[in-house]
Amino acid sequence: MPTTPRPLRKLGFLTIGLFDGADPRRGHESTLKIIELGERLGFDSAWVRHRHLQYGISSPLTVLAAASQRTSRIELGTAVIPLGWENPLRLAEDLATVDILSGGRLNPGVSVGPPMHYDRVKAALYPDTAETEDFGYARVRRLLDFVRGEPATDFSGTEGFEVFSDRVQPHARGLGRRMWYGGGSLRSARWAGEHGMNLLTSSVVKAEESEDFAEIQLSHIRTFRAHHPDGDEARVSQGLVVLPTDTASPAQRAKYEAYARQRLPRTATPQGPGRMLFAPDLVGPSAEIAERLFAHAAFREVDEVAFALPFTFDHEDYVQILTDIVTGLGPALGRRPAT
Incomplete structure (x- = not known):
């Protein structure tokens, strides 16, 4: 089997966290249990999608x-928060708070x-400013500044019994270097690199x-690193859908193959x-x-992955897939379990 020039350093997974509208708690609890399972299995990171x-x-x-x-150990990430729905100042406060609560594990x-x-x-989201909202990179720039400790106001000090800061509080040290951009274009890859972010592909x-596909993704990774202060050491995480069947039942294998077959036509052309x-x-x-991943030009450039779980599978399917990723696929990719 061919080897990758970048040994797999971080093994993660991504879940959308679906739920039944009639019983939302059950779905959210399932997501939390999957994250707990991920830590017990030895994953380095767990990521959640965002749906409004x-x-x-x-x-x-x-x-x-x-x-x-x-x-207590597994890193926790969002892939991704669409900033068009967010106020960067308020989001910066939430990010810092969760990072503090997690002991510096937020990505x-x-x-x-x-x-x-x-x-x-x-009309519901921006009733007064819908036509003037800027949904470009400036929104990310504001968020980065607030997270990294740049002033949010020109006022600080004591007023009566209350003490005010001119920067977002709490300030989570190190969080600024754990900010990721979910990019799928050359322009996004370059912008993320120029602004010192990490890149989610x-x-x-x-x-x-x-x-x-692989050629395009490779160009994004190389463009990102060419413009990042850390150069070839800049962090990139790849998120493909992988469904190992080592311990899957015959019914699960048939289900996974049907799922992939149904989605295959969209991969033929843009x-x-x-x-x-x-x-x-x-x-x-x-x-x-593993053989197919080693043959993937972009995979050979990364040492972090966050394999995406399918949206509509059952909890038991996720348990089997995650277990096989850790016990079978990870070692086949040269990854050593987290300690």
Whole structure:
């Protein structure tokens, strides 16, 4: 089997945290139990997606605050918070608070752009400023400044019995270096590098200079590192969908294969006006998945992964997949268990 020039250093997973609208607690509890399981199995990180006005996690930082009190070692990340829904100052306070509660384990991932279905939600989200809101990189820049300790006001000092700070409180030391950008384009990769962020890559990229997924993702990684102060040591995490079947039942294997087969057509050509290109899901024994990953040009450039769990599977499926990733796929990729 070929080897990767970057031994796998961090093994993570990503979950969307779906729930039944009639019983939302059960779904949220399942997500927390999956994160607890991830720590027990030895994963280095657990990441949650963000969904507004859907039956998925709408408040990832609240979920991760709860997870921080049930775990002690595993890193906790968001992949990603869409900043179009957020006030950067308020978000900076929440990020710092959860990071403090977790003992410095938070890895916030963010992205920019207008909120999904903006024309239908803008009256509720920004009733007075919908037409003037800036959903570009300046929103990330504001968030980074607040997280990194830049002044948020020109006032500080004592007023009566109250003491005021001109910076976001609490200040979480080190959080500024754990900020991630979820990018799928060359422009995003370059911007994240220039601003000292880490880069989250996923199973979706923008087909700009090619229609080969691995080639496109590789160009994003190299562009990011070429513009990052840390150069080749700048952190990149890759998030593909992998479904190892080492200990799966025959019914589970059939389910996983049908899921991947249903999604395969979208990987053939760029989709929609944005020309978004999707990576195929990887299903099979760990040894076969490892072989395919070692052949993936972008995977050979990273030493961190956050493999994405499918949206609609059952809790028992996630337990089997995560267990096989740690016991089968991780070792096949040269990863040593966390201590």
